[in-house]
Amino acid sequence: MAYPSAAYPDLKGRGILVTGGGSGIGASLVEGFARQGARVAFIDIAEAPSLALVESLTGKTDHAPLFVRADLSDVSATQAAVLKVAEALGTLSVVVNNAGWDDRREIEDITEDYWDKSQAINLKQMFFTAQAAIPFIRAAGGGSIVNFSSISYLLNMGSLPSYTTAKAGIVGLTKSLAGKLGPGNIRVNAVLPGMIVTERQKRLWLTDDGIxxxxxxxxxxxxxxxxxxxxxxxFLASDSSSAITAQTLIVDGGAL
Incomplete structure (x- = not known):
């Protein structure tokens, strides 16, 4: 895997929060921001891979990333974690809402509890993470919120009804937040990944034929x-996209 070579000088020293940053896409985002010289913190529930990521980057970037353990489906825990991040970093101007749960379940097997759990992890926590972070982003003079959605809701995928509902909702949340926060110089955009081949995906869902x-x-x-x-x-976190908000960026290799 090759990290982008582009440099964004305005990210150096800035406070960045990544949710679900302990593994997979989130871990790559944490490392990517750290390579830019940013002060990066990430929230994750999985302790072992998160601590391993911190250890792997310590001494290799200007600032070692900060790991804060929290269950993002718990609103009070999310709020406390964001406060801890802001206090530890001293500044917070970028939030990347990456955390999610792409579990598969057939329609007839979905219970009310399962639906609520999926929505809590995939959609609800994004709002409350942003809500808790907004006062700090305002205090920093503005910034950027990047919400991770997915192209799955555009592909009519039948085995993820709760997940795809949440991912569609993230686009609506993104546009609503952008409209509200724009006057305060806070931009809000969404990234829609296609099939991203991670170790977890290969272990749980992806086959060679599917890939x-x-x-x-x-x-x-x-x-x-x-x-x-x-x-x-x-790009969306940096000043290079200073006039871009309320947009969705599809990163799928041209699958759609």
Whole structure:
């Protein structure tokens, strides 16, 4: 995996929060921001991979990332975690809402509890993370919120009804927040990844045939990995996108 070579000097020293940053796409985002010289914190519930990520980056970037453990489906825990991040970093101007749960379940097997859990992890926490962070972003003079959605809701995927509902909702949330926060110089955009081949995806869901079928559908004839999301996210977080808000950026190799 190759990280983007582009440099964004305005990100150096800025306070960045990434949710779900302990593994997969989130871990690549944490490393990508850290490589820019940013002060990066991330929230995750999985302790072992998160601590391993911090150890792997300590001494290799200007600032070692800060790991804060929290269950993002718990609103009070989310609020406390964001406060801890802001106090520890001393400033907060970028929030990347990356955390999610792409579990598969057939329609007839979905219970009310399962639906509520999926919405809490995939949609509800994004709002309350942003809500808790907004006062700090305002105090920093403005900034950027990047919400991770997915192209899955555009593909009529039948085995993820709760997940795809949440991912569609993230686009609505993004546009609503952008409209409200724009006058305060806070931009809000969404990134919609396509099939990103991570170790977790390969372990749980992806097959060689499935990967090949998606590559065949894509204009770019290669599999996408987590570092393919770093460049777009850095751009949307930086001043290079200072006039861009309320937008959705699809990163899928041309599958749609």
């Amino acid at each position: 090949a079928a998606m590559i065949d559908r894509q204009c770019l004839k290669r599999s996408l990995d987590s570092t393919d999301l770093v460049g777009p996210c850095l």
